[in-house]
Amino acid sequence: MTNTAKTKVHKSRSVKSVILNIAVVALCLCYLFPIYIILVNSFKSRSELYDNILAIPQSFSFQYYAKAMDKMNFLRALSNSVIVTVVSILFIIVLASMTAWMLVRVNNKLSKVLFNIFVATMLIPFQTLMMPLMQEMGWIRDTLHIPMMDTLGGLIFMNIGFGASMAVFLFHGFVKSIPVSLEEAATIDGCNKFGVFWKIVFPMLKPTTVTVMILDVIWIWNDYLLPSLVLSSKANRTIPLSTFSFFGQFTIQWNMAMAGLMLTIIPVIIFYLCAQKYIIKGVAAGAVK
Structure with a gap:
């Protein structure tokens, strides 16, 4: 290939690379545009917001954030969201990892049927289950006198059930890559089943x-539909539910609603940025395995 041909090829690749980068930047801006709308309007007064929703606010005052926190009862809602998220995820991880491990190691027809049931439940939309679920939880409350409605414990219980299928599916694929010989060696050294799982399998x-x-943090923290069905009292509201206080029957306080939405998504953004490298490692490890 001549130098002229090489130069043409190089220029062609450079042009394609520039066009691709521009397209990626444009898509990122489109994706981030709603966040921009929420952010800039959270600092505006109602009149300024209605005047131009795209404009930069005249002053960056946090007065609407303070009002939003007071109206949302933010600290109480934050503690409720933290409790529901942390406890739900703790139980999902422990129970799903144990379940996946046993389904892989007890490799018979029953374990395959159970695993397929877990996978099948991932395909069922929540909207088709929410009314029967509420009727069942109401029956448990009225008949068995177990407080399932309007309690954080009842919401955690339902989160565990809805989050188990995906977690079992993900753990199941990874457990297959763990050599059985490691577990056998631990058993020979006197380790029981419980010890084999916690000391050998779970760390891997x-x-x-x-x-x-x-x-699950992204799902449970931002979930609105299930908590709105389960929780009715203001004291038990999570952060997504507390933002509903800005939407009245006749008026909507859009500026404070925007501030409340920013308060809702900031903890998840911080958590995601801190855990971003682990997401890449987890996906890459799962692909390799």
């Missing part, structure tokens, strides 16, 4: 554990 599941944790 760290990439998948972190991936499940991140996905």
Whole structure:
């Protein structure tokens, strides 16, 4: 190939690279545009917001954030969200990892059927289950006198059930890559089943554990539909539910609603940025395995 041809090829590749980069930047800006709208309007008064929703605010005052926090009862809602998220994820990870391990190691027809049931439940939309679920939880409350409605414990219980299928699916694929010889060696050394799992198997599941944790944090923290069905009292509201206080029957306080939405998503953004490298490691490890 002549020098002229090489130069043409190089220029062609450079042009394609520039066009691709521009397209990626444009897509990123489109994706981040709603966040920009929420951010700039959270600092505006109602009149300024209605005047031009795209303009930069005249002054960056946090007065609307303070009002939003007071109206949302932010600290109480934050503590409720933290309790529900942390406890739900803790139980999901422990129970799902144990379940996946046993389904892989007890390789018979029953374990395959159970695993397929877990996978099948991932395909069922929540909207088709929410009314029967509420009726069942109401029956448990009225008949068995177990407080399932309007309690954080009842919401945690339902989160565990809805989050188990995906977690079992992810753990199941990773457990297959763990050599059985390691567990056999631990058993020969006198380790029981419980010790084999916690000392040998579970530490090796760290990439998948972190991936499940991140996905479930984003889901549970931002979930609105299930908590709105389960929680009715203001004292038990999570952060997404507390933002509903800005939407009245006749008026909507859009500026404070925007501030409340920013307060809702900031903890998840911080958590995601801190755990971003673990997401990449978890996905890469799962792909390799």
